[in-house]
Amino acid sequence: MKVKIIEVDSGQLIGAEIREGDKKEMPSLADGWSFNFNKHILSKGKRAFVLVKEDSPTVIEGCMIFSNHETFGPFMDYLEVAPHNLGSKGKYKGVAGCLIAYACGLSLYEVDSPDKGFLTFEAFSEDENVQNRLEKMYRIKYKAIMNPMGYMEIHPDVSKELVKEYLNDEKE
Amino acid sequence: MKKDKIDRDFDDVIGNPYHEHQLTKAEHDQIRKYREDLYNNRSKEDKIDDILTGFRFALRDYAENDNPEEIVQLGDFLYKLLDRIKVRKGAFAEYIEISPRNINKYFNGERKFTVEHLLKLEKVFNVHAEILLEIQVKNELIQAKKSHKGEYDNYKLEDLLMA
Numbered sequence: 001m002k003v004k005i006i007e008v009d010s011g012q013l014i015g016a017e018i019r020e021g022d023k024k025e026m027p028s029l030a031d032g033w034s035f036n037f038n039k040h041i042l043s044k045g046k047r048a049f050v051l052v053k054e055d056s057p058t059v060i061e062g063c064m065i066f067s068n069h070e071t072f073g074p075f076m077d078y079l080e081v082a083p084h085n086l087g088s089k090g091k092y093k094g095v096a097g098c099l100i101a102y103a104c105g106l107s108l109y110e111v112d113s114p115d116k117g118f119l120t121f122e123a124f125s126e127d128e129n130v131q132n133r134l135e136k137m138y139r140i141k142y143k144a145i146m147n148p149m150g151y152m153e154i155h156p157d158v159s160k161e162l163v164k165e166y167l168n169d170e171k172e
Numbered sequence: 173m174k175k176d177k178i179d180r181d182f183d184d185v186i187g188n189p190y191h192e193h194q195l196t197k198a199e200h201d202q203i204r205k206y207r208e209d210l211y212n213n214r215s216k217e218d219k220i221d222d223i224l225t226g227f228r229f230a231l232r233d234y235a236e237n238d239n240p241e242e243i244v245q246l247g248d249f250l251y252k253l254l255d256r257i258k259v260r261k262g263a264f265a266e267y268i269e270i271s272p273r274n275i276n277k278y279f280n281g282e283r284k285f286t287v288e289h290l291l292k293l294e295k296v297f298n299v300h301a302e303i304l305l306e307i308q309v310k311n312e313l314i315q316a317k318k319s320h321k322g323e324y325d326n327y328k329l330e331d332l333l334m335a
Binding site: 001002017019034035036065069070071072073075076077078079080081085086087090096097100105106107108109110112113114115116117118121122123124134137138141147148149155156157159160163167 | 183184185186187188189191193195199200202203204206207208210211212214218219221222223225226227229230232233236237256
């Protein structure tokens with residue numbers, strides 16, 4: 001799916017694409033990422049999606065692992081942006097938002113009721129302060145709420161908002 | 173996405189490599205009841221809108237995929253949509269003025285929806301007719317290239333200019 005991300009230096013919108021990832025291209029700790037996406041893609045029931053720029057389709061700007069959890073339904077196992085997109089010196093922003101919105105879209109299309117449009121994930125850090133900040137960020141940025149088991153959830157109305165905002169869903 | 177959405181506060185990272193996300197049966201049942209209650213509290217209109225948003229997402233995702241693994245007919249998307257909103261194929265055919273006897277041919281790609289059909293679908297399902305047409309044409313091109321492999325390579329501008 002064609003999307004737009006923001007080049008931080010220029011403020012310009014840049015053409016990008018979200019597509020299903022191939023195991024050969026999955027990043028790992030060895031590449032400076034926090035997760036071994038090259039291993040997670042091999043787990044049963046997991047699908048990997050990558051965001052790349054249109055003019056550099058082999059450079060991964062962000063990566064997401066999506067699955068259908070037996071309890072939570074549509075589940076975002078892992079999401080991370082490339083090391084060169086981290087922090088105030090990051091090259092591109094909006095990468096995570098586009099991937100999360102894409103996961104919301106998958107939930108709205110592929111999943112049946114009662115889980116249609118829901119997306120669950122865990123905001124985790126080994127540092128409790130960082131974890132609290134992450135939870136707060138997801139509440140504010142993506143209107144996620146906490147479910148009874150302590151996982152964060154995006155609900156259908158917000159899923160639709162994110163699809164509209166990040167993926168330019170245009171009704172007729 | 174819109175330009176004003178730069179967030180400089182914190183970087184998104186999701187995942188817990190130490191946790192398998194296995195729940196007890198009691199926890200599982202609790203979450204399932206919680207989810208059912210949330211779903212049941214949604215209005216019928218919201219549920220239909222959820223389905224239509226998913227439909228538009230899937231159409232766009234397929235239309236913009238340069239290398240689809242397999243051809244998905246426009247009819248496949250419509251069939252799934254009708255099933256989810258619980259509309260019979262025959263009722264749908266009659267409503268957009270296609271003979272119910274022929275509707276399966278439209279669903280399996282044997283017959284193409286006309287522009288008139290697509291304009292009706294645009295209004296009914298809140299989706300741009302352009303993207304419906306794009307999917308039909310995309311599939312026709314993929315099929316033609318497969319079944320006439322190399323045949324069109326013989327056509328060149330130089331030959332036309334010399335003709």
